[in-house]
Amino acid sequence: MKKLVLFLTIMFMTMSYGQEIKQIPLINVNGEGKVKVAPDQVCISATVETKGNNAKDVKKQNDEKMDAVLKFIKKMNVPTTDFKTKQVALNPQYDYEKKKTSYNATQTVEIVLKDLNKYDELMEGLVQQGINRIDNVSFESSKLAQYQSEARKIAMKDAKVKAEEYVSVLGQKVGKAFTISDNSQVYHPRPMYAAMKTEMMDASGASNQTLAIGEIEITANVSVSFVLD
Incomplete structure:
Protein backbone atom coordinates (compact mmCIF):
# COMPACT_ATOMS: atom_id res chain seq x y z
CA MET A 1 0.00 0.00 0.00
CA LYS A 2 2.81 2.38 0.93
CA LYS A 3 4.58 1.56 -2.34
CA LEU A 4 1.42 2.33 -4.30
CA VAL A 5 0.97 5.69 -2.55
CA LEU A 6 4.62 6.56 -3.18
CA PHE A 7 4.32 5.60 -6.88
CA LEU A 8 1.17 7.70 -7.34
CA THR A 9 2.82 10.68 -5.57
CA ILE A 10 5.91 10.54 -7.81
CA MET A 11 3.72 10.16 -10.89
CA PHE A 12 1.60 13.17 -9.86
CA MET A 13 4.70 15.31 -9.24
CA THR A 14 6.14 14.33 -12.63
CA MET A 15 2.90 15.23 -14.41
CA SER A 16 2.67 18.55 -12.56
CA TYR A 17 6.27 19.43 -13.38
CA GLY A 18 5.71 18.58 -17.03
CA GLN A 19 2.67 20.83 -17.20
CA GLU A 20 4.66 23.77 -15.80
CA ILE A 21 7.30 23.62 -18.54
CA LYS A 22 6.31 25.75 -21.50
CA PRO A 39 42.62 58.51 -32.94
CA ASP A 40 43.11 61.72 -30.97
CA GLN A 41 45.85 60.58 -28.59
CA VAL A 42 48.79 58.19 -28.47
CA CYS A 43 50.12 56.07 -25.60
CA ILE A 44 53.89 55.50 -25.68
CA SER A 45 55.83 53.08 -23.51
CA ALA A 46 59.58 53.77 -23.67
CA THR A 47 62.54 52.34 -21.76
CA VAL A 48 66.07 53.39 -20.81
CA GLU A 49 68.27 50.29 -20.58
CA THR A 50 71.84 50.41 -19.24
CA LYS A 51 74.35 47.57 -18.90
CA GLY A 52 77.68 47.36 -17.09
CA ASN A 53 79.88 45.49 -14.64
CA ASN A 54 79.29 47.69 -11.60
CA ALA A 55 75.79 47.79 -10.15
CA LYS A 56 76.19 51.24 -8.60
CA ASP A 57 77.54 52.80 -11.80
CA VAL A 58 74.88 51.12 -13.96
CA LYS A 59 72.08 52.43 -11.76
CA LYS A 60 73.59 55.92 -11.66
CA GLN A 61 73.91 56.09 -15.45
CA ASN A 62 70.38 54.82 -15.90
CA ASP A 63 68.99 57.37 -13.41
CA GLU A 64 70.81 60.22 -15.16
CA LYS A 65 69.42 59.23 -18.55
CA MET A 66 65.87 58.88 -17.23
CA ASP A 67 66.16 62.24 -15.46
CA ALA A 68 67.06 63.85 -18.81
CA VAL A 69 64.11 62.07 -20.45
CA LEU A 70 61.63 63.31 -17.84
CA LYS A 71 62.94 66.87 -18.12
CA PHE A 72 62.48 66.71 -21.89
CA ILE A 73 58.90 65.45 -21.53
CA LYS A 74 58.10 68.36 -19.22
CA LYS A 75 59.76 70.73 -21.72
CA MET A 76 57.32 69.41 -24.34
CA ASN A 77 54.50 70.72 -22.09
CA VAL A 78 53.09 67.28 -21.46
CA PRO A 79 50.97 67.54 -18.25
CA THR A 80 52.43 65.67 -15.26
CA THR A 81 49.20 63.65 -15.08
CA ASP A 82 49.88 62.26 -18.57
CA PHE A 83 53.22 60.52 -17.92
CA LYS A 84 54.53 58.23 -15.20
CA THR A 85 57.31 55.79 -14.39
CA LYS A 86 55.88 52.35 -15.02
CA GLN A 87 58.73 50.03 -14.09
CA VAL A 88 62.20 50.18 -12.48
CA ALA A 89 64.58 47.22 -12.33
CA LEU A 90 68.22 46.38 -11.59
CA ASN A 91 69.13 42.76 -12.28
CA PRO A 92 72.41 40.81 -12.10
CA GLN A 93 73.32 38.66 -15.08
CA TYR A 94 75.89 35.92 -14.57
CA ASP A 95 78.04 34.74 -17.49
CA TYR A 96 78.96 31.11 -16.76
CA GLU A 97 81.63 30.99 -19.49
CA LYS A 98 83.47 34.11 -18.35
CA LYS A 99 82.47 33.56 -14.72
CA LYS A 100 81.58 37.20 -14.34
CA THR A 101 78.49 39.07 -13.20
CA SER A 102 77.17 42.07 -15.11
CA TYR A 103 74.18 44.26 -14.34
CA ASN A 104 71.21 45.43 -16.35
CA ALA A 105 69.21 48.48 -15.23
CA THR A 106 65.93 49.50 -16.85
CA GLN A 107 63.37 52.23 -16.29
CA THR A 108 60.17 52.50 -18.29
CA VAL A 109 58.07 55.62 -18.70
CA GLU A 110 54.52 55.64 -20.05
CA ILE A 111 53.33 58.79 -21.83
CA VAL A 112 49.89 59.77 -23.05
CA LEU A 113 50.31 62.43 -25.74
CA LYS A 114 47.07 64.27 -26.53
CA ASP A 115 48.55 66.56 -29.19
CA LEU A 116 49.43 64.31 -32.14
CA ASN A 117 51.19 67.20 -33.88
CA LYS A 118 53.99 66.81 -31.30
CA TYR A 119 54.43 63.10 -31.92
CA ASP A 120 57.46 63.27 -34.24
CA GLU A 121 59.28 65.81 -32.08
CA LEU A 122 58.59 63.86 -28.91
CA MET A 123 59.77 60.52 -30.28
CA GLU A 124 62.99 61.94 -31.71
CA GLY A 125 63.69 63.82 -28.49
CA LEU A 126 63.17 60.73 -26.36
CA VAL A 127 65.81 58.85 -28.34
CA GLN A 128 68.23 61.77 -28.16
CA GLN A 129 67.84 61.99 -24.39
CA GLY A 130 68.63 58.33 -23.78
CA ILE A 131 65.62 56.17 -24.61
CA ASN A 132 66.97 53.08 -26.37
CA ARG A 133 63.87 50.89 -26.41
CA ILE A 134 60.37 51.71 -27.66
CA ASP A 135 58.17 49.01 -26.13
CA ASN A 136 54.79 50.07 -27.41
CA VAL A 137 53.05 52.78 -29.44
CA SER A 138 49.26 52.68 -29.38
CA PHE A 139 46.98 55.24 -31.00
CA GLU A 140 43.74 55.61 -29.07
CA SER A 141 40.56 57.64 -28.70
CA SER A 142 39.69 59.64 -25.61
Whole structure:
Protein backbone atom coordinates (compact mmCIF):
# COMPACT_ATOMS: atom_id res chain seq x y z
CA MET A 1 0.00 0.00 0.00
CA LYS A 2 2.81 2.38 0.93
CA LYS A 3 4.58 1.56 -2.34
CA LEU A 4 1.42 2.33 -4.30
CA VAL A 5 0.97 5.69 -2.55
CA LEU A 6 4.62 6.56 -3.18
CA PHE A 7 4.32 5.60 -6.88
CA LEU A 8 1.17 7.70 -7.34
CA THR A 9 2.82 10.68 -5.57
CA ILE A 10 5.91 10.54 -7.81
CA MET A 11 3.72 10.16 -10.89
CA PHE A 12 1.60 13.17 -9.86
CA MET A 13 4.70 15.31 -9.24
CA THR A 14 6.14 14.33 -12.63
CA MET A 15 2.90 15.23 -14.41
CA SER A 16 2.67 18.55 -12.56
CA TYR A 17 6.27 19.43 -13.38
CA GLY A 18 5.71 18.58 -17.03
CA GLN A 19 2.67 20.83 -17.20
CA GLU A 20 4.66 23.77 -15.80
CA ILE A 21 7.30 23.62 -18.54
CA LYS A 22 6.31 25.75 -21.50
CA GLN A 23 8.10 25.69 -24.81
CA ILE A 24 8.93 29.25 -25.86
CA PRO A 25 9.46 29.70 -29.62
CA LEU A 26 12.78 31.48 -30.07
CA ILE A 27 15.11 32.57 -32.85
CA ASN A 28 18.83 32.94 -32.13
CA VAL A 29 20.87 35.40 -34.20
CA ASN A 30 24.22 37.19 -34.09
CA GLY A 31 24.65 40.91 -34.68
CA GLU A 32 27.74 42.98 -35.39
CA GLY A 33 28.37 46.70 -35.07
CA LYS A 34 31.50 48.57 -36.19
CA VAL A 35 32.58 52.15 -35.60
CA LYS A 36 35.77 53.52 -37.17
CA VAL A 37 37.28 56.71 -35.79
CA ALA A 38 40.51 58.66 -36.12
CA PRO A 39 42.62 58.51 -32.94
CA ASP A 40 43.11 61.72 -30.97
CA GLN A 41 45.85 60.58 -28.59
CA VAL A 42 48.79 58.19 -28.47
CA CYS A 43 50.12 56.07 -25.60
CA ILE A 44 53.89 55.50 -25.68
CA SER A 45 55.83 53.08 -23.51
CA ALA A 46 59.58 53.77 -23.67
CA THR A 47 62.54 52.34 -21.76
CA VAL A 48 66.07 53.39 -20.81
CA GLU A 49 68.27 50.29 -20.58
CA THR A 50 71.84 50.41 -19.24
CA LYS A 51 74.35 47.57 -18.90
CA GLY A 52 77.68 47.36 -17.09
CA ASN A 53 79.88 45.49 -14.64
CA ASN A 54 79.29 47.69 -11.60
CA ALA A 55 75.79 47.79 -10.15
CA LYS A 56 76.19 51.24 -8.60
CA ASP A 57 77.54 52.80 -11.80
CA VAL A 58 74.88 51.12 -13.96
CA LYS A 59 72.08 52.43 -11.76
CA LYS A 60 73.59 55.92 -11.66
CA GLN A 61 73.91 56.09 -15.45
CA ASN A 62 70.38 54.82 -15.90
CA ASP A 63 68.99 57.37 -13.41
CA GLU A 64 70.81 60.22 -15.16
CA LYS A 65 69.42 59.23 -18.55
CA MET A 66 65.87 58.88 -17.23
CA ASP A 67 66.16 62.24 -15.46
CA ALA A 68 67.06 63.85 -18.81
CA VAL A 69 64.11 62.07 -20.45
CA LEU A 70 61.63 63.31 -17.84
CA LYS A 71 62.94 66.87 -18.12
CA PHE A 72 62.48 66.71 -21.89
CA ILE A 73 58.90 65.45 -21.53
CA LYS A 74 58.10 68.36 -19.22
CA LYS A 75 59.76 70.73 -21.72
CA MET A 76 57.32 69.41 -24.34
CA ASN A 77 54.50 70.72 -22.09
CA VAL A 78 53.09 67.28 -21.46
CA PRO A 79 50.97 67.54 -18.25
CA THR A 80 52.43 65.67 -15.26
CA THR A 81 49.20 63.65 -15.08
CA ASP A 82 49.88 62.26 -18.57
CA PHE A 83 53.22 60.52 -17.92
CA LYS A 84 54.53 58.23 -15.20
CA THR A 85 57.31 55.79 -14.39
CA LYS A 86 55.88 52.35 -15.02
CA GLN A 87 58.73 50.03 -14.09
CA VAL A 88 62.20 50.18 -12.48
CA ALA A 89 64.58 47.22 -12.33
CA LEU A 90 68.22 46.38 -11.59
CA ASN A 91 69.13 42.76 -12.28
CA PRO A 92 72.41 40.81 -12.10
CA GLN A 93 73.32 38.66 -15.08
CA TYR A 94 75.89 35.92 -14.57
CA ASP A 95 78.04 34.74 -17.49
CA TYR A 96 78.96 31.11 -16.76
CA GLU A 97 81.63 30.99 -19.49
CA LYS A 98 83.47 34.11 -18.35
CA LYS A 99 82.47 33.56 -14.72
CA LYS A 100 81.58 37.20 -14.34
CA THR A 101 78.49 39.07 -13.20
CA SER A 102 77.17 42.07 -15.11
CA TYR A 103 74.18 44.26 -14.34
CA ASN A 104 71.21 45.43 -16.35
CA ALA A 105 69.21 48.48 -15.23
CA THR A 106 65.93 49.50 -16.85
CA GLN A 107 63.37 52.23 -16.29
CA THR A 108 60.17 52.50 -18.29
CA VAL A 109 58.07 55.62 -18.70
CA GLU A 110 54.52 55.64 -20.05
CA ILE A 111 53.33 58.79 -21.83
CA VAL A 112 49.89 59.77 -23.05
CA LEU A 113 50.31 62.43 -25.74
CA LYS A 114 47.07 64.27 -26.53
CA ASP A 115 48.55 66.56 -29.19
CA LEU A 116 49.43 64.31 -32.14
CA ASN A 117 51.19 67.20 -33.88
CA LYS A 118 53.99 66.81 -31.30
CA TYR A 119 54.43 63.10 -31.92
CA ASP A 120 57.46 63.27 -34.24
CA GLU A 121 59.28 65.81 -32.08
CA LEU A 122 58.59 63.86 -28.91
CA MET A 123 59.77 60.52 -30.28
CA GLU A 124 62.99 61.94 -31.71
CA GLY A 125 63.69 63.82 -28.49
CA LEU A 126 63.17 60.73 -26.36
CA VAL A 127 65.81 58.85 -28.34
CA GLN A 128 68.23 61.77 -28.16
CA GLN A 129 67.84 61.99 -24.39
CA GLY A 130 68.63 58.33 -23.78
CA ILE A 131 65.62 56.17 -24.61
CA ASN A 132 66.97 53.08 -26.37
CA ARG A 133 63.87 50.89 -26.41
CA ILE A 134 60.37 51.71 -27.66
CA ASP A 135 58.17 49.01 -26.13
CA ASN A 136 54.79 50.07 -27.41
CA VAL A 137 53.05 52.78 -29.44
CA SER A 138 49.26 52.68 -29.38
CA PHE A 139 46.98 55.24 -31.00
CA GLU A 140 43.74 55.61 -29.07
CA SER A 141 40.56 57.64 -28.70
CA SER A 142 39.69 59.64 -25.61
CA LYS A 143 36.00 58.96 -26.40
CA LEU A 144 36.31 55.19 -26.46
CA ALA A 145 33.35 54.53 -24.14
CA GLN A 146 31.07 56.65 -26.35
CA TYR A 147 32.06 54.79 -29.50
CA GLN A 148 31.71 51.41 -27.79
CA SER A 149 28.14 52.35 -26.89
CA GLU A 150 27.43 53.29 -30.52
CA ALA A 151 28.88 49.97 -31.75
CA ARG A 152 26.69 47.99 -29.34
CA LYS A 153 23.54 49.78 -30.53
CA ILE A 154 24.44 49.06 -34.15
CA ALA A 155 25.04 45.40 -33.28
CA MET A 156 21.61 45.09 -31.62
CA LYS A 157 19.91 46.69 -34.63
CA ASP A 158 21.78 44.31 -36.92
CA ALA A 159 20.61 41.32 -34.88
CA LYS A 160 16.99 42.43 -34.97
CA VAL A 161 17.07 43.03 -38.75
CA LYS A 162 18.47 39.53 -39.29
CA ALA A 163 15.81 37.98 -37.07
CA GLU A 164 13.01 39.82 -38.92
CA GLU A 165 14.39 38.70 -42.29
CA TYR A 166 14.48 35.06 -41.21
CA VAL A 167 10.94 34.88 -39.80
CA SER A 168 9.23 37.11 -42.38
CA VAL A 169 8.93 34.18 -44.80
CA LEU A 170 7.15 32.18 -42.08
CA GLY A 171 4.51 34.79 -41.46
CA GLN A 172 5.72 35.34 -37.89
CA LYS A 173 6.90 38.40 -36.02
CA VAL A 174 9.86 39.07 -33.78
CA GLY A 175 8.92 39.81 -30.19
CA LYS A 176 10.94 40.79 -27.14
CA ALA A 177 14.57 39.82 -26.60
CA PHE A 178 14.83 36.74 -24.37
CA THR A 179 18.62 36.59 -23.82
CA ILE A 180 21.51 38.85 -24.88
CA SER A 181 25.25 38.05 -24.87
CA ASP A 182 27.78 40.78 -25.63
CA ASN A 183 31.48 40.57 -26.53
CA SER A 184 33.19 43.77 -27.66
CA GLN A 185 36.72 44.16 -28.95
CA VAL A 186 38.84 47.21 -29.64
CA TYR A 187 41.63 47.43 -32.18
CA HIS A 188 44.48 49.90 -31.62
CA PRO A 189 46.80 50.23 -34.65
CA ARG A 190 50.45 49.89 -33.68
CA PRO A 191 52.78 51.46 -36.26
CA MET A 192 56.24 50.24 -37.14
CA TYR A 193 58.88 52.61 -35.83
CA ALA A 194 61.80 52.09 -38.19
CA ALA A 195 65.21 53.09 -36.84
CA MET A 196 63.48 55.11 -34.12
CA LYS A 197 62.66 57.89 -36.58
CA THR A 198 59.23 59.01 -37.68
CA GLU A 199 60.21 61.00 -40.76
CA MET A 200 63.02 61.21 -43.29
CA MET A 201 64.24 63.92 -45.63
CA ASP A 202 64.47 63.17 -49.34
CA ALA A 203 66.95 64.75 -51.74
CA SER A 204 64.71 67.77 -52.32
CA GLY A 205 64.48 68.47 -48.59
CA ALA A 206 60.78 67.57 -48.37
CA SER A 207 59.53 65.66 -45.36
CA ASN A 208 58.39 62.10 -46.02
CA GLN A 209 56.13 60.70 -43.32
CA THR A 210 56.96 57.07 -42.53
CA LEU A 211 54.12 56.62 -40.03
CA ALA A 212 50.50 55.90 -40.92
CA ILE A 213 48.24 56.41 -37.91
CA GLY A 214 45.24 54.67 -39.43
CA GLU A 215 41.90 54.28 -37.69
CA ILE A 216 40.62 52.65 -34.54
CA GLU A 217 37.95 50.05 -35.18
CA ILE A 218 35.56 49.41 -32.31
CA THR A 219 33.60 46.21 -32.87
CA ALA A 220 30.66 44.87 -30.89
CA ASN A 221 29.38 41.32 -31.35
CA VAL A 222 26.12 40.21 -29.77
CA SER A 223 24.13 37.00 -29.64
CA VAL A 224 20.41 37.57 -29.14
CA SER A 225 17.48 35.21 -28.65
CA PHE A 226 14.15 36.78 -29.68
CA VAL A 227 10.73 35.46 -28.75
CA LEU A 228 8.54 34.74 -31.77
CA ASP A 229 4.99 36.11 -31.69
